[in-house]
Amino acid sequence: MKEAGIKASTTGLYAWSPGRQAFYSGTGNQLRNAAQAIKPGQHWAGDFTYINTANGYLYYAIVMDLYTRKVIGWSLGRKRNSELTRRALLMALGQHKPMVGCIFHSDQGIEYAAHDYRDRVASAGLIRSMSRKGTPQDNAIVESFFHSMKSEAVTKAIYKNEIEAVVEIIEYMHFYNNERLHSSIGYQSPKNYEKLCA
Numbered sequence: 001m002k003e004a005g006i007k008a009s010t011t012g013l014y015a016w017s018p019g020r021q022a023f024y025s026g027t028g029n030q031l032r033n034a035a036q037a038i039k040p041g042q043h044w045a046g047d048f049t050y051i052n053t054a055n056g057y058l059y060y061a062i063v064m065d066l067y068t069r070k071v072i073g074w075s076l077g078r079k080r081n082s083e084l085t086r087r088a089l090l091m092a093l094g095q096h097k098p099m100v101g102c103i104f105h106s107d108q109g110i111e112y113a114a115h116d117y118r119d120r121v122a123s124a125g126l127i128r129s130m131s132r133k134g135t136p137q138d139n140a141i142v143e144s145f146f147h148s149m150k151s152e153a154v155t156k157a158i159y160k161n162e163i164e165a166v167v168e169i170i171e172y173m174h175f176y177n178n179e180r181l182h183s184s185i186g187y188q189s190p191k192n193y194e195k196l197c198a
Contacts, residue, residue: 040197045066045106046064046142047062059080061084065194066105070191070193071145072092075091081110084111085112089104102126106129113130152172154168
């Protein structure tokens, strides 16, 4: 190819940026080596997904307590940014008190690595933790929630509007937290399990 003066069409699509890699990976996966949570408020995790509507994507971010499997904070918005994830975290902090040294785990991404988000996590006394690049299984419990939601409730390929999508998402969250049974917590709902742990 070089002799013929031919270049691959993918040339230049990916540029190695060591500074950027260090920015995302510097936090490390604190959750991987941590002792398993034995109480609510020890390990939290966050992630977001998108819902397709006729007016474009609606982004949905959550914070989950990994011990009770309860969604403790959430946010919906048209923009995929740190404000979306920060609002979900603020809701969680407003309704639940994390333990000292609580780990907050997320995937890599600017939505969780932005300075305003990092500052809010630090001011709440949470320990930041991030999945390794290309390893979504590190955040498997939250990913499992989104999978369940999309297979059990959010079944429409495209919602007619944002309101229709929001109503169905909120209804599912209520069902998930209050009624849906989880084998990992003794076939209890997250709400009942949280009460048992109180």
